[in-house]
Amino acid sequence: MNPRMAAFRARLGGFAFGGDYNPEQWEPAVWKEDVQLMRRAGVNLVTLGVFAWASLEPEPGRFTPEWLDEVMDLLHDAGISVDLATPTMAPPVWLSHEHPEVLPVVEDGTTFGFGNRLHFDPTSVHYRSAAARITRMLAQRYSQHPALAMWHISNEYGPVAYTPSSAAAFRQWLRRRYGNLDGLNDAWYTRFWGQRYTSWEQVNPPELPRSWSNPTRRLDYQRFVSDALLECFVAERDIVREYRDDIPVLTNFMRFYRRADYWAWAAAEDAVALDIYPDPGQADSHVAAALNFDLMRSLRGEPWILMEQAASSVSQWKVNNVKRPGRMRLGSYQAIAHGADSVLYFQWRAGRGGHERFHSAMLPHSGTRARSWKEVEALGNELPRIAEALGSTSTAQVAVLFDWNAWWGLETTYGLPRNDFDYPKLTTEHYRPLLQAQHAVDLISFGSDLSRYRVVVVPNAYLISDGFAAALEEFVAGGGTLVCSFFSGVVDLANQVRQPAYPGALRRLIGAYIDEYWPAREGETFTVRSADGTLSTADWWQDSLHPETARVLGSYVGGDLDGRAAIVENTVGEGRVVYIGTRLAEAALRDTLLEAVSVAGVAPVVAGAPEHVEATRRVHDGAAYLFLLNHSDTGSATVALPAPGVDLLTGAAVAGSITLEPAGVVVVRMVAPQ
Incomplete structure (x- = not known):
C-alpha cells in the first residue's frame, strides 16, 4: 500500500467525507458558519482552490493568498483537513489576453475562447510557465501548513488543441x-x-x-493528447513534491472519459480519484457507476477516492432529476462497496451564480431545512460506524477488458464496417450480468497480469496489442476461460488489419475464421438456436464465422447465414474459449456469460440473491466486510449470508439471512474466508 495514502488514512481515522469548498466566492462572514456546519455534518476533508487562480493571482506575478491563509487556519482549528488544489484548470483572463496563443484551437479550426474552463492548450509554453508559477507559490506557502493532507493537481484534465x-x-x-x-x-x-x-x-x-x-494518424493523436495532458500533471506534481514528499498527490478522473488513458495516468499518482454523476433519471445508471468504480479500483489494484458526486441533482443535462430519498446514501455506499475510501461531493455550498448555480450541494440554497441537507448530515455522522473497513481491499476471479487503445481504435478512427460503436456501452452490456449475479469483477488493460483470474471477458476489442494476444494464449493454455465478443483482434496497435484472415490475433484461440463482417440493416434482427434447442434473439452485427477446431454452441436460424455458427467454443491447452459472433439480446448474453463463469468454477459473493441486489466484499486484517445494496425502489430483498457476522450500521449480530428495505444498505463484518 502506498505509504503516503497510508498516512492520509491514519490522519483522517475514517472515511474521508466532505467536498469542494469555494470560499473565494463568498464573503468572509460566511466562512465561520460554513466551518460550524461542516463539523455538524461530520466533514473531515475539503478540497480548496480548484477555481481560485484569479483570486490568488489577479495579475501576472502578483499573489493575493491572504484569504486562503485565513480559510486554511479556520479549517485546521476545526479539525478539518485540506485537499489543496492547484487552480490550473481555469486560467485567469489576463493569461489568454496577454497570450492569445494559449487558447486551444478545436478540431474545426475555431478558437475555444475564455469564459468556460479548460481554456488552454496543454502544450503552450506560456500556459505551462504560468501554471508552474502558481503551483510553486502554493507549494512554498502551504506545504508545511498543518491542515494540508493531500495535493489535488488541477481538475478533470481534458482540453485538446490543434495549434502550431x-x-x-x-x-x-x-x-x-x-x-x-x-x-x-x-x-x-x-x-x-x-x-x-x-x-x-x-x-x-x-x-x-x-x-x-x-x-492511424487520428489514433496516434489520441495517444499524444493523453501524454501531453499527463506531462502537465507530472510537472505540477513534481513541483509540490519538491517541498514535501510525504502526502499524496493526485488529480481527478471522470466517468468514461476518452481523452486520457487512465491506465497510464494511475501509475503517476498516489491514488486514483473519480468524479461521477450517474443520472437519477435512468433506472439502471447504477450499473455503469459500478463499472466505473471497479475500474478505478483496478487501475492501481487498491482503494481509491470518490472525489466528486452530487448530493442531489446536477445542471448539465437537458433534464436534471433529483436523487430520490435514500438514493444519495445508496450511491455513496456503492462507491465504498467497490473500494472507495471517501465520500466527497461537488460542492459544499451551492453557488449563487455561474453556470452551476442550480447544481445541488451538500449545503443547498435552502440551507439546513432541505431534505438533501438532512441526508448529507445523516450520512456524514453514520460513516464512522464502518471506519474499520477503511483501507480494505477486494479481489476478483473475473476480469473484463477496458483499454483506451481498444476504445480509441473502435470509435475515433473510422472506416469500419459500421462506425457507430459505443465502447463503454458494449463493455457495460458485458459487465451488467456479472454485477447482477453478484460476481466480483476487475477491469484490466492490455498490460495487466491475467494469472490471478479464472475468467477473462473481452468485449469487442477490435484493436489489441501483440503482447495482449500472447497473454491471452498463455492464460487459456494454462486453464483459463476466455469469453470474447465479435469484431475483436482484428487490427494491431498501428491499426493495420492482421493477416491472413479475421480475427488475425485470435484465430487460433477461437478455433474459427471470419470471411466477412455483416453489420445489420436498420431494424434487422436474427434468431440464434443453442445446442439444446433454445431460441434467442440477436441484432446489430453478424460474423460470417467458419469453425476450424471450434465446436458450435449456437447457430443462426433463417436469413442469409441460416445454419451458420453464431457462437462457438474452443479448447486450447487446459483452457476454454467462448466466442460470440453477434450482439446477443440481454438474456442470452447473460446466460452465455454466467454459464462460462460457472463452468470455470467461480462462485458469486452471495448465492441466490435477486439481480437488483448488489454484493461486494472488502477484506482487511482477517476481517471480511460484506456490502449488500438493494437497488429496488419498491421491493425489499432477503439475502442468505455466507457466514454470521455483525451489521456495522446497526451493531446487531446477524446470521442465516438478512432483509434489505428498498434502497437499503447493509455492511456485515465477518471472518475473512481462507
Missing part, C-alpha cells in the same frame, strides 16, 4: 515513438492515397478533414 504548438509537440512525440519517417510512414500506411511524408515539418495534427483522414 500542438503540432510541434506532436511531431516530437512521433519522433520518440517511431524514430524516423520510414517508421512513421510504415505505421500510418501512407502508401494509401499517396500520403507519404518526406519531412517532419509536413506532419500535423488530424484537424477536421473535408471527408476522411488517415485512421
Whole structure:
C-alpha cells in the first residue's frame, strides 16, 4: 500500500467525507458558519482552490493568498483537513489576453475562447510557465501548513488543441515513438492515397478533414493528447513534491472519459480519484457507476477516492432529476462497496451564480431545512460506524477488458464496417450480468497480469496489442476461460488489419475464421438456436464465422447465414474459449456469460440473491466486510449470508439471512474466508 495514502488514512481515522469548498466566492462572514456546519455534518476533508487562480493571482506575478491563509487556519482549528488544489484548470483572463496563443484551437479550426474552463492548450509554453508559477507559490506557502493532507493537481484534465504548438509537440512525440519517417510512414500506411511524408515539418495534427483522414494518424493523436495532458500533471506534481514528499498527490478522473488513458495516468499518482454523476433519471445508471468504480479500483489494484458526486441533482443535462430519498446514501455506499475510501461531493455550498448555480450541494440554497441537507448530515455522522473497513481491499476471479487503445481504435478512427460503436456501452452490456449475479469483477488493460483470474471477458476489442494476444494464449493454455465478443483482434496497435484472415490475433484461440463482417440493416434482427434447442434473439452485427477446431454452441436460424455458427467454443491447452459472433439480446448474453463463469468454477459473493441486489466484499486484517445494496425502489430483498457476522450500521449480530428495505444498505463484518 502506498505509504503516503497510508498516512492520509491514519490522519483522517475514517472515511474521508466532505467536498469542494469555494470560499473565494463568498464573503468572509460566511466562512465561520460554513466551518460550524461542516463539523455538524461530520466533514473531515475539503478540497480548496480548484477555481481560485484569479483570486490568488489577479495579475501576472502578483499573489493575493491572504484569504486562503485565513480559510486554511479556520479549517485546521476545526479539525478539518485540506485537499489543496492547484487552480490550473481555469486560467485567469489576463493569461489568454496577454497570450492569445494559449487558447486551444478545436478540431474545426475555431478558437475555444475564455469564459468556460479548460481554456488552454496543454502544450503552450506560456500556459505551462504560468501554471508552474502558481503551483510553486502554493507549494512554498502551504506545504508545511498543518491542515494540508493531500495535493489535488488541477481538475478533470481534458482540453485538446490543434495549434502550431500542438503540432510541434506532436511531431516530437512521433519522433520518440517511431524514430524516423520510414517508421512513421510504415505505421500510418501512407502508401494509401499517396500520403507519404518526406519531412517532419509536413506532419500535423488530424484537424477536421473535408471527408476522411488517415485512421492511424487520428489514433496516434489520441495517444499524444493523453501524454501531453499527463506531462502537465507530472510537472505540477513534481513541483509540490519538491517541498514535501510525504502526502499524496493526485488529480481527478471522470466517468468514461476518452481523452486520457487512465491506465497510464494511475501509475503517476498516489491514488486514483473519480468524479461521477450517474443520472437519477435512468433506472439502471447504477450499473455503469459500478463499472466505473471497479475500474478505478483496478487501475492501481487498491482503494481509491470518490472525489466528486452530487448530493442531489446536477445542471448539465437537458433534464436534471433529483436523487430520490435514500438514493444519495445508496450511491455513496456503492462507491465504498467497490473500494472507495471517501465520500466527497461537488460542492459544499451551492453557488449563487455561474453556470452551476442550480447544481445541488451538500449545503443547498435552502440551507439546513432541505431534505438533501438532512441526508448529507445523516450520512456524514453514520460513516464512522464502518471506519474499520477503511483501507480494505477486494479481489476478483473475473476480469473484463477496458483499454483506451481498444476504445480509441473502435470509435475515433473510422472506416469500419459500421462506425457507430459505443465502447463503454458494449463493455457495460458485458459487465451488467456479472454485477447482477453478484460476481466480483476487475477491469484490466492490455498490460495487466491475467494469472490471478479464472475468467477473462473481452468485449469487442477490435484493436489489441501483440503482447495482449500472447497473454491471452498463455492464460487459456494454462486453464483459463476466455469469453470474447465479435469484431475483436482484428487490427494491431498501428491499426493495420492482421493477416491472413479475421480475427488475425485470435484465430487460433477461437478455433474459427471470419470471411466477412455483416453489420445489420436498420431494424434487422436474427434468431440464434443453442445446442439444446433454445431460441434467442440477436441484432446489430453478424460474423460470417467458419469453425476450424471450434465446436458450435449456437447457430443462426433463417436469413442469409441460416445454419451458420453464431457462437462457438474452443479448447486450447487446459483452457476454454467462448466466442460470440453477434450482439446477443440481454438474456442470452447473460446466460452465455454466467454459464462460462460457472463452468470455470467461480462462485458469486452471495448465492441466490435477486439481480437488483448488489454484493461486494472488502477484506482487511482477517476481517471480511460484506456490502449488500438493494437497488429496488419498491421491493425489499432477503439475502442468505455466507457466514454470521455483525451489521456495522446497526451493531446487531446477524446470521442465516438478512432483509434489505428498498434502497437499503447493509455492511456485515465477518471472518475473512481462507
